[in-house]
Amino acid sequence: MDQFNVQLGVRSYPVFIGNTIARDLGTSLTHRFPKRQFALVTNATIAKLFTPIIAQWKEQFSPLMIIIPDGEQYKTIATWQYVLDKMLEAKLDRSAVMLAFGGGVVGDITGFAAACFMRGVDYVQIPTTLLAMVDSSVGGKTGVDHAWGKNLIGAFHQPKMVWADTAFLDILPEREFNAGLSELFKYAFIGGGGMFSFISDHFGLLLKRDRAVLAEGIRRSITIKAHAVSGDEREETGRRTILNFGHTFGHALERECGYTGILHGEAIWWGMRCACDMGMRLKTIPEASLPLYEMMRKKMIPISPPKGVGDDALFQAMFSDKKTTAGKLHFVLPTEPGSVMIKNDVPKDAVINTLRHVLINI
Numbered sequence: 314m315d316q317f318n319v320q321l322g323v324r325s326y327p328v329f330i331g332n333t334i335a336r337d338l339g340t341s342l343t344h345r346f347p348k349r350q351f352a353l354v355t356n357a358t359i360a361k362l363f364t365p366i367i368a369q370w371k372e373q374f375s376p377l378m379i380i381i382p383d384g385e386q387y388k389t390i391a392t393w394q395y396v397l398d399k400m401l402e403a404k405l406d407r408s409a410v411m412l413a414f415g416g417g418v419v420g421d422i423t424g425f426a427a428a429c430f431m432r433g434v435d436y437v438q439i440p441t442t443l444l445a446m447v448d449s450s451v452g453g454k455t456g457v458d459h460a461w462g463k464n465l466i467g468a469f470h471q472p473k474m475v476w477a478d479t480a481f482l483d484i485l486p487e488r489e490f491n492a493g494l495s496e497l498f499k500y501a502f503i504g505g506g507g508m509f510s511f512i513s514d515h516f517g518l519l520l521k522r523d524r525a526v527l528a529e530g531i532r533r534s535i536t537i538k539a540h541a542v543s544g545d546e547r548e549e550t551g552r553r554t555i556l557n558f559g560h561t562f563g564h565a566l567e568r569e570c571g572y573t574g575i576l577h578g579e580a581i582w583w584g585m586r587c588a589c590d591m592g593m594r595l596k597t598i599p600e601a602s603l604p605l606y607e608m609m610r611k612k613m614i615p616i617s618p619p620k621g622v623g624d625d626a627l628f629q630a631m632f633s634d635k636k637t638t639a640g641k642l643h644f645v646l647p648t649e650p651g652s653v654m655i656k657n658d659v660p661k662d663a664v665i666n667t668l669r670h671v672l673i674n675i
């Protein structure tokens with residue numbers, strides 16, 4: 314089992330990554346949080362798929378079970394309130410420790426409930442999707458969606474521990490796995506030349522879900538994310554901005570698709586292709602590096618293009634993103650392999666040309 318720390322002063326926390334480590338969770342929890350009450354939040358699908366390990370955890374640390382419906386459409390204030398209602402009904406107090414057992418949706422809702430219950434209680438992330446393992450379980454962004462947009466209601470609230478067991482990924486549906494791979498790819502683009510080479514060299518094994526290579530990919534991704542988060546915990550100094558690579562386009566696409574029919578990771582995949590296209594157009598990518606980007610593009614899993622989206626609507630949707638400030642769009646664009654730059658002055662026609670080339674006219 315690998316262990317390293319996300320360094321955030323008094324809010325630092327350990328991340329554990331390993332293969333079949335779920336059964337050791339009880340020992341770690343009771344050691345770290347002695348005499349505390351636990352509330353385990355998960356969704357109906359995961360509760361069914363992982364009945365044996367949940368039964369083991371019930372014996373080990375008797376959590377209050379809170380089961381929410383499965384799906385992004387339930388990442389709402391109503392579900393968040395349901396979780397809080399259950400905590401209050403069970404008369405849990407400020408010493409409660411919440412456990413988020415699931416993908417990014419369960420993690421975001423549980424983290425937000427933990428941020429608000431009794432003005433804030435401890436919580437632990439136990440990610441079960443690749444996307445949650447490489448990305449959403451670390452960094453402390455929590456929240457729910459609103460009819461006006463994704464993740465518009467939320468709070469920064471860091472977990473006390475992250476427990477990532479790669480064995481959970483064995484039964485993750487292929488589409489979800491590929492959506493997680495897309496976030497892993499993101500770290501290749503932003504995480505330095507070493508990560509770029511790691512992903513391009515190990516791509517075949519990642520696709521085969523080789524547990525050792527996956528664990529290494531997760532470790533590298535979280536280390537990169539932890540570094541960005543340590544320097545910019547609340548997204549104020551700009552260091553965290555690189556994590557939004559592909560997201561200006563991706564979030565607009567999700568919004569235009571009405572948050573249905575396209576997974577977050579799929580939208581980010583298209584968003585990263587747009588960012589690379591724009592990098593070529595605006596020549597932020599040095600000429601000599603273009604073949605490396607082309608090689609990476611070919612490795613990215615083909616995902617069917619979204620239907621019925623228009624370039625102008627997508628452009629307008631970009632302004633609804635909460636990362637837009639003072640009406641300016643911020644683009645994270647590739648430079649040398651593994652490095653990016655932020656550009657705030659991209660002309661509209663360059664954005665439209667990229668959208669047409671990558672998303673519309675294909």
Ligand SMILES: NC(=O)c1ccc[n+]([C@@H]2O[C@H](COP(=O)([O-])OP(=O)(O)OC[C@H]3O[C@@H](n4cnc5c(N)ncnc54)[C@H](O)[C@@H]3O)[C@@H](O)[C@H]2O)c1
Pocket residue numbers: 356358359362383384385388415416417418419421441442443444445448449450451452453454455463464481482483484485486489492577578
């Ligand atoms: N907080 C952050 O920093 C951050 C970062 C990126 C994404 N997100 C959020 O994460 C969410 C997407 O997360 P996601 O991609 O994990 O989706 P998800 O949580 O919806 O999970 C995907 C599906 O896989 C199922 N599932 C989960 N684990 C499984 C397993 N091991 N085996 C079989 N099925 C399993 C789930 O029940 C669900 O149906 C979005 O809401 C996005 O906004 C948050």
